[in-house]
Amino acid sequence: xxxxxxxxxxxxxxxxxxxxxxxxxxxxxxxxxxxxxxxxxxxxxxxxxxxxxxxxxxxxxxxxxxxxxxxxxxxxxxxxxxxxxxxxxxxxxxxxxxxxxxxxxxxxxxxxxxxxxxxxxxxxxxxxxxxxxxxxxxxxxxxxxxxxxxxxxxxxxxxxxxxxxxxxxxxxxxxxxxxxxxxxxxxxxxxxxxxxxxxxxxxxxxxxxxxxxxxxxxxxxxxxxxxxxxxxxxxxxxxxxxxxxxxxxxxxxxxxxxxxxxxxxxxxxxxxxxxxxxxxxxxxxxxxxxxxxxxxxxxxxxxxxxxxxxxxxxxxxxxxxxxxxxxxxxxxxxxxxxxxxxxxxxxxxxxxxxxxxxxxxxxxxxxxxxxxxxxxxxxxxxxxxxxxxxxxxxxxxxxxxxxxxxxxxxxxxxxxxxxxxxxxxxxxxxxxxxxxxxxxxxxxxxxxxxxxxxxxxxxxxxxxxxxxxxxxxxxxxxxxxxxxxxxxxxxxxxxxxxxxxxxxxxxxxxxxxxxxxxxxxxxxxxxxxxxxxxxxxxxxxxxxxxxxxxxxxxxxxxxxxxxxxxxxxxxxxxxxxxxxxxxxxxxxxxxx
Amino acid sequence: xxxxxxxxxxxxxxxxxxxxxxxxxxxxxxxxxxxxxxxxxxxxxxxxxxxxxxxxxxxxxxxxxxxxxxxxxxxxxxxxxxxxxxxxxxxxxxxxxxxxxxxxxxxxxxxxxxxxxxxxxxxxxxxxxxxxxxxxxxxxxxxxxxxxxxxxxxxxxxxxxxx
Numbered sequence: 001x002x003x004x005x006x007x008x009x010x011x012x013x014x015x016x017x018x019x020x021x022x023x024x025x026x027x028x029x030x031x032x033x034x035x036x037x038x039x040x041x042x043x044x045x046x047x048x049x050x051x052x053x054x055x056x057x058x059x060x061x062x063x064x065x066x067x068x069x070x071x072x073x074x075x076x077x078x079x080x081x082x083x084x085x086x087x088x089x090x091x092x093x094x095x096x097x098x099x100x101x102x103x104x105x106x107x108x109x110x111x112x113x114x115x116x117x118x119x120x121x122x123x124x125x126x127x128x129x130x131x132x133x134x135x136x137x138x139x140x141x142x143x144x145x146x147x148x149x150x151x152x153x154x155x156x157x158x159x160x161x162x163x164x165x166x167x168x169x170x171x172x173x174x175x176x177x178x179x180x181x182x183x184x185x186x187x188x189x190x191x192x193x194x195x196x197x198x199x200x201x202x203x204x205x206x207x208x209x210x211x212x213x214x215x216x217x218x219x220x221x222x223x224x225x226x227x228x229x230x231x232x233x234x235x236x237x238x239x240x241x242x243x244x245x246x247x248x249x250x251x252x253x254x255x256x257x258x259x260x261x262x263x264x265x266x267x268x269x270x271x272x273x274x275x276x277x278x279x280x281x282x283x284x285x286x287x288x289x290x291x292x293x294x295x296x297x298x299x300x301x302x303x304x305x306x307x308x309x310x311x312x313x314x315x316x317x318x319x320x321x322x323x324x325x326x327x328x329x330x331x332x333x334x335x336x337x338x339x340x341x342x343x344x345x346x347x348x349x350x351x352x353x354x355x356x357x358x359x360x361x362x363x364x365x366x367x368x369x370x371x372x373x374x375x376x377x378x379x380x381x382x383x384x385x386x387x388x389x390x391x392x393x394x395x396x397x398x399x400x401x402x403x404x405x406x407x408x409x410x411x412x413x414x415x416x417x418x419x420x421x422x423x424x425x426x427x428x429x430x431x432x433x434x435x436x437x438x439x440x441x442x443x444x445x446x447x448x449x450x451x452x453x454x455x456x457x458x459x460x461x462x463x464x465x466x467x468x469x470x471x472x473x474x475x476x477x478x479x480x481x482x483x484x485x486x487x488x489x490x491x492x493x494x495x496x497x498x499x500x501x502x503x504x505x506x507x508x509x510x511x512x513x514x515x516x517x518x519x520x521x522x523x524x525x526x527x528x529x530x531x532x533x534x535x536x537x538x539x540x541x542x543x544x545x546x547x548x549x550x551x552x553x554x555x556x557x558x559x560x561x562x563x564x565x566x567x568x569x570x571x572x573x574x575x576x577x578x579x580x581x582x583x584x585x586x587x588x589x590x591x592x
Numbered sequence: 593x594x595x596x597x598x599x600x601x602x603x604x605x606x607x608x609x610x611x612x613x614x615x616x617x618x619x620x621x622x623x624x625x626x627x628x629x630x631x632x633x634x635x636x637x638x639x640x641x642x643x644x645x646x647x648x649x650x651x652x653x654x655x656x657x658x659x660x661x662x663x664x665x666x667x668x669x670x671x672x673x674x675x676x677x678x679x680x681x682x683x684x685x686x687x688x689x690x691x692x693x694x695x696x697x698x699x700x701x702x703x704x705x706x707x708x709x710x711x712x713x714x715x716x717x718x719x720x721x722x723x724x725x726x727x728x729x730x731x732x733x734x735x736x737x738x739x740x741x742x743x744x745x746x747x748x749x750x751x752x753x754x755x
């Protein structure tokens with residue numbers, strides 16, 4: 001029997017390491033060392049209900065497990081063969097306990113290709129990856145295929161870059177393979193900077209070998225002998241597991257000289273980023289790897305012609321790489337059977353925000369936003385109303401009710417005014433002010449703009465100021481026109497992808513939620529009730545019972561009132577933190 | 593930059609020089625060297641940048657340019673208990689801003705600064721990848737999930753009691 005404990009970042013934050021230790025201890029104490037193996041795996045995806053423990057072979061899926069539960073799991077499940085009922089997932093609809101993850105709404109519509117091994121194997125043990133068909137694709141390509149055939153297979157599969165741009169991977173490889181050069185480089189872009197997206201990190205934490213295997217294949221196809229992984233220093237666990245994986249692969253002769261006797265040599269090194277969103281752009285990333293400021297440069301020349309140290313370089317993203325071994329194992333034809341006409345395969349999304357099932361999901365292209373949000377995501381939290389879903393991070397846009405039945409793929413999202421991006425998907429409810437959301441993204445862009453070109457450096461700052469003015473109720477109609485015009489200019493004239501897409505959150509919210517902008521401008525009113533300067537908290541006399549809960553929790557002591565007497569808020573002192581509203585059990589505090 | 597020169601410990605400087613040598617004093621390794629330097633000194637004051645520039649044979653201006661470009665590098669010392677509030681989108685929509693305001697109010701320092709007793713510093717970071725626990729706060733390496741404004745004082749108390 002195997003007990004798999006999630007060791008992803010989310011679950012570790014909820015004491016899954018301690019849970020792992022406790023399980024091991026209990027197994028030992030109850031004399032089951034020979035029968036039960038406790039293993040730490042990568043992310044299962046269902047972060048909302050973490051920490052997760054999965055028991056195989058019977059596939060029992062325990063959720064929200066605490067370190068104290070270890071004893072009971074071992075005593076009941078391992079020893080007596082009885083499931084611990086109270087730790088099974090409770091279906092929110094029919095209130096039944098479900099033991100197999102396949103039966104859960106969260107997993108039903110998922111197809112896991114890039115995440116195939118996450119939550120299944122121990123990422124720190126190469127033997128487990130090998131047992132899961134690991135390095136088989138690499139062996140097949142290196143020993144049985146010519147680089148041309150292997151590239152053709154990649155083109156036939158229709159795989160498009162998962163970092164956001166959606167450029168066909170096979171075509172990219174073909175271009176790089178045709179450029180002559182003694183030294184070429186394969187680069188893995190693991191500089192996941194989109195706030196709210198964590199798929200690359202989860203893949204590296206849960207299945208690092210899949211990325212290494214694909215990089216070797218990539219190197220063989222384009223004639224590169226060196227691979228570099230550019231990863232954020234903020235991802236210590238991913239770095240640690242990657243280092244272990246590289247050492248193990250070298251030890252097994254799967255990296256290094258004459259791999260598998262094919263005569264092909266390839267090795268991988270890690271390079272560290274230092275926190276700059278723009279470094280997701282490939283030219284900026286390359287400059288950063290060279291020890292420079294991560295500023296983008298004009299293309300052409302493309303990295304395939306002149307990249308790292310001026311040499312031909314092919315850059316692909318982590319999730320793209322993770323798909324590749326499976327494509328060679330199962331064939332391009334199989335891959336094209338999943339997805340839509342122009343977007344093949346699956347996409348990993350980090351589903352978060354005001355949704356019941358937060359987590360990492362992998363779904364076939366062509367699935368609708370409605371299926372993702374209401375079936376996999378389990379609908380909106382606290383029974384609130386769906387307002388918007390933001391895809392594509394700071395480069396993407398806010399989609400609304402009318403887009404819910406659009407099949408998700410690269411082209412449809414673009415046509416709807418958003419984009420695929422790296423796969424962040426943030427769901428918002430009726431309490432989210434869309435102007436504030438646009439401002440939030442612009443705040444991010446202003447901070448992350450590298451400052452090289454003026455449309456992005458100055459333009460985004462001005463956009464931010466306009467949005468700020470609107471949220472303070474100080475803007476007029478002309479400001480709305482300026483907002484749109486300036487957005488167009490920034491989009492059309494910026495040097496790199498960051499500036500070209502940074503106005504998307506503004507434009508998409510203006511297109512879909514114009515009435516909210518108008519309410520802020522014409523009536524100085526925030527319909528969602530979040531813009532501090534446009535709202536005030538008041539106590540409803542009929543509902544107030546004088547319980548003093550609000551007064552006791554007010555951080556600035558601006559609520560007056562005796563026990564069992566009506567309370568009042570001193571508006572001149574109120575900082576609008578909302579603590580009174582949160583604490584009141586009698587619905588006696590309202591936002592005006 | 594201040595005009596008062598900071599006196600670096602000779603031992604630390606030697607260690608930094610050792611690091612630079614391990615990277616063959618290669619200018620292209622600037623970012624790697626700065627990572628190690630920040631591990632050694634805790635932050636990257638001008639004096640440390642000067643040593644790095646000298647060792648890699650690049651201008652101080654270039655080192656300064658790189659240090660100020662990346663958010664991971666800091667020229668100000670952090671508190672003994674550095675508090676980082678995640679302001680990624682998932683945390684933002686689940687109330688990270690209110691939590692941040694509460695930290696600022698309780699500690700009476702703005703983002704990026706350290707309390708006068710050197711105990712706490714506040715920074716914002718973008719997405720730690722624990723969106724299921726939003727809003728998330730990190731103190732050192734420890735992660736706190738589903739933090740409420742109420743919970744802020746409990747987190748601070750934990751560290752006040754520790755000393």
